[in-house]
Amino acid sequence: xxxxxxxxxxxxxxxxxxxxxxxxxxxxxxxxxxxxxxxxxxxxxxxxxxxxxxxxxxxxxxxxxxxxxxxxxxxxxxxxxxxxxxxxxxxxxxxxxxxxxxxxxxxxxxxxxxxxxx
Amino acid sequence: xxxxxxxxxxxxxxxxxxxxxxxxxxxxxxxxxxxxxxxxxxxxxxxxxxxxxxxxxxxxxxxxxxxxxxxxxxxxxxxxxxxxxxxxxxxxxxxxxxxxxxxxxxxxxxxxxxxxxxxxxxxxxxxxxxxxxxxxxxxxxxxxxxxxxxxxxxxxxxxxxxxxxxxxxxxxxxxxxxxxxxxxxxxxxxxxxxxxxxxxxxxxxxxxxxxxxxxxxxxxxxxxxxxxxxxxxxxxxxxxxxxxxxxxxxxxxxxxxxxxxxxxxxxxxxxxxxxxxxxxxxxxxxxxxxxxxxxxxxxxxxxxxxxxxxxxxxxxxxxxxxxxxxxxxxxxxxxxxxxxxxxxxxxxxxxxxxxxxxxxxxxxxxx
Amino acid sequence: xxxxxxxxxxxxxxxxxxxxxxxxxxxxxxxxxxxxxxxxxxxxxxxxxxxxxxxxxxxxxxxxxxxxxxxxxxxxxxxxxxxxxxxxxxxxxxxxxxxxxxxxxxxxxxxxxxxxxxxxxxxxxxxxxxxxxxxxxxxxxxxxxxxxxxxxxxxxxxxxxxxxxxxxx
Numbered sequence: 001x002x003x004x005x006x007x008x009x010x011x012x013x014x015x016x017x018x019x020x021x022x023x024x025x026x027x028x029x030x031x032x033x034x035x036x037x038x039x040x041x042x043x044x045x046x047x048x049x050x051x052x053x054x055x056x057x058x059x060x061x062x063x064x065x066x067x068x069x070x071x072x073x074x075x076x077x078x079x080x081x082x083x084x085x086x087x088x089x090x091x092x093x094x095x096x097x098x099x100x101x102x103x104x105x106x107x108x109x110x111x112x113x114x115x116x117x118x
Numbered sequence: 119x120x121x122x123x124x125x126x127x128x129x130x131x132x133x134x135x136x137x138x139x140x141x142x143x144x145x146x147x148x149x150x151x152x153x154x155x156x157x158x159x160x161x162x163x164x165x166x167x168x169x170x171x172x173x174x175x176x177x178x179x180x181x182x183x184x185x186x187x188x189x190x191x192x193x194x195x196x197x198x199x200x201x202x203x204x205x206x207x208x209x210x211x212x213x214x215x216x217x218x219x220x221x222x223x224x225x226x227x228x229x230x231x232x233x234x235x236x237x238x239x240x241x242x243x244x245x246x247x248x249x250x251x252x253x254x255x256x257x258x259x260x261x262x263x264x265x266x267x268x269x270x271x272x273x274x275x276x277x278x279x280x281x282x283x284x285x286x287x288x289x290x291x292x293x294x295x296x297x298x299x300x301x302x303x304x305x306x307x308x309x310x311x312x313x314x315x316x317x318x319x320x321x322x323x324x325x326x327x328x329x330x331x332x333x334x335x336x337x338x339x340x341x342x343x344x345x346x347x348x349x350x351x352x353x354x355x356x357x358x359x360x361x362x363x364x365x366x367x368x369x370x371x372x373x374x375x376x377x378x379x380x381x382x383x384x385x386x387x388x389x390x391x392x393x394x395x396x397x398x399x400x401x402x403x404x405x406x407x408x409x410x411x412x413x414x415x416x417x418x419x420x421x422x423x424x425x426x427x428x429x430x431x432x433x434x435x436x437x438x439x440x441x442x443x444x445x446x447x448x449x450x451x452x453x454x455x456x457x458x459x460x461x462x463x464x465x466x467x468x469x470x471x472x473x474x475x476x477x478x479x480x481x482x483x484x485x
Numbered sequence: 486x487x488x489x490x491x492x493x494x495x496x497x498x499x500x501x502x503x504x505x506x507x508x509x510x511x512x513x514x515x516x517x518x519x520x521x522x523x524x525x526x527x528x529x530x531x532x533x534x535x536x537x538x539x540x541x542x543x544x545x546x547x548x549x550x551x552x553x554x555x556x557x558x559x560x561x562x563x564x565x566x567x568x569x570x571x572x573x574x575x576x577x578x579x580x581x582x583x584x585x586x587x588x589x590x591x592x593x594x595x596x597x598x599x600x601x602x603x604x605x606x607x608x609x610x611x612x613x614x615x616x617x618x619x620x621x622x623x624x625x626x627x628x629x630x631x632x633x634x635x636x637x638x639x640x641x642x643x644x645x646x647x648x649x650x651x652x653x654x
Contacts, residue, residue: 311573464551
């Protein structure tokens with residue numbers, strides 16, 4: 001993630017209570033075109049946090065945002081996913097080849113027909 | 119028995135909703151359990167500490183293990199669990215309007231509805247609170263315990279209730295540093311045994327202290343805290359800067375009431391339990407015929423009390439639908455109340471006990 | 486700040502005085518006689534796994550379950566079953582032998598210390614008060630991931646010491 005502030009996020013390898021992480025298939029998602037390794041089943045949010053992504057979007061006034069509630073209530077973490085703006089990344093699981101983009105303000109719909117629904 | 123073929127619909131598959139559905143199914147009643155999330159369990163799976171209580175409350179068992187047990191029970195009973203299903207409306211006559219996978223909408227005629235929709239964490243507005251790195255304590259807890267990622271390296275926790283202190287401990291366990299836990303009130307809020315285990319790990323507590331602002335360009339780089347006077351006004355000259363990249367807000371929760379309001383449930387204001395919540399009686403019946411409210415929706419407490427409230431509603435709903443005789447209903451209700459009462463004792467429980475008693479006294483007027 | 490002027494509801498950890506007033510600190514004579522369970526649970530919370538975990542019936546909470554636990558030192562064999570059973574991680578077992586004190590305490594962090602390791606012993610405020618040595622670590626499945634660590638340290642610190650310092654990565 002060249003030229004970006006790292007959030008200091010990272011994956012937790014071993015854990016005193018949870019033990020070792022369950023083996024999960026690795027999938028690749030793309031943040032504004034850059035490949036990010038994600039684990040099948042996890043939400044977009046955690047893949048981005050693990051990759052040290054510090055900013056998920058900017059408001060229309062240019063103020064940065066990331067996540068706040070982490071359980072799908074507050075919409076702080078919304079991004080444009082496969083062309084659809086305003087997708088809650090904390091409750092949307094990653095998928096191989098998913099295109100994730102930072103949006104400004106409410107974002108805009110991209111592309112035409114054929115988006116996956118979410 | 120079983121004259122009404124309409125199912126009981128339970129909304130929310132957290133601890134309260136799961137227990138309600140399990141009681142209904144055990145009594146032989148048809149039940150549909152809906153949850154907007156892709157996985158059941160609500161917030162139980164982020165609870166990795168051993169629970170308090172006694173053996174009958176699964177004390178000493180970690181929260182996620184209780185979650186696994188409830189899921190296994192619901193699987194074994196063959197409960198109709200519908201995930202990725204958002205309930206967006208409750209129509210008069212108990213039509214439950216659901217949207218599945220954001221694409222299929224349908225209405226299910228319910229014999230009764232049990233709302234177990236939980237609560238949301240409160241925010242706290244201060245300059246910089248929208249910066250990346252400021253999040254609710256529950257958000258950090260979800261990240262470290264469910265998704266196994268650390269949101270940052272050095273954390274300030276605002277609020278010393280059990281949630282703030284437990285999340286502080288769990289951040290340490292996950293490998294983060296906790297710079298401090300601050301509390302606006304003159305005394306700490308959480309259980310002493312929780313604060314003690316965090317303190318012995320070297321985490322300082324500051325009472326009578328608030329956060330003035332979070333600073334940073336594209337994310338939190340520092341937090342400025344200060345002492346407050348008795349009127350909770352910051353005292354000039356007491357500012358202190360903490361180098362942190364994460365600020366967790368743990369200042370209480372508010373019942374999620376969207377569906378209760380849509381259903382027309384009469385509210386009552388009880389600040390000790392999180393603000394407004396639906397009025398209810400000892401069977402967890404709301405003011406609307408056939409609508410029950412349980413768990414944090416019915417007043418914010420703990421997972422252990424939420425489970426018992428879910429059972430109360432499940433038992434009564436099974437009776438109301440004709441699947442449980444009156445004697446059995448009364449006997450099970452009484453046993454459940456015994457367990458609930460024992461959780462609402464002591465210095466911490468008394469306030470909640472008194473608050474619940476107030477709700478029930480008002481709720482009885484209807485019943 | 487040291488443990489002596491701390492207090493549970495403002496600093497997060499109980500002071501020696503608070504613990505003494507609650508009657509949970511064994512005397513040096515008791516500690517020299519036999520290993521003593523110290524249950525640092527001085528608030529009425531609804532919880533009784535210490536009672537149900539004790540094979541000797543030496544720990545009593547009773548009804549209501551918010552009663553503070555009471556230890557019968559004559560019945561206690563210092564088996565340590567209560568240490569990982571306490572959800573509050575509030576139980577230790579201490580003893581004195583000559584100029585050495587020994588503590589068994591619960592531990593839920595990584596890395597797990599190893600027997601023979603030299604460590605910093607900390608007080609309830611998380612301050613290092615002396616050096617010590619880990620003598621045993623046990624974490625059988627029945628502990629459900631609450632390990633029990635035993636460590637030795639100088640006898641004069643027996644009242645203050647509660648745990649060991651965590652190692653940072």
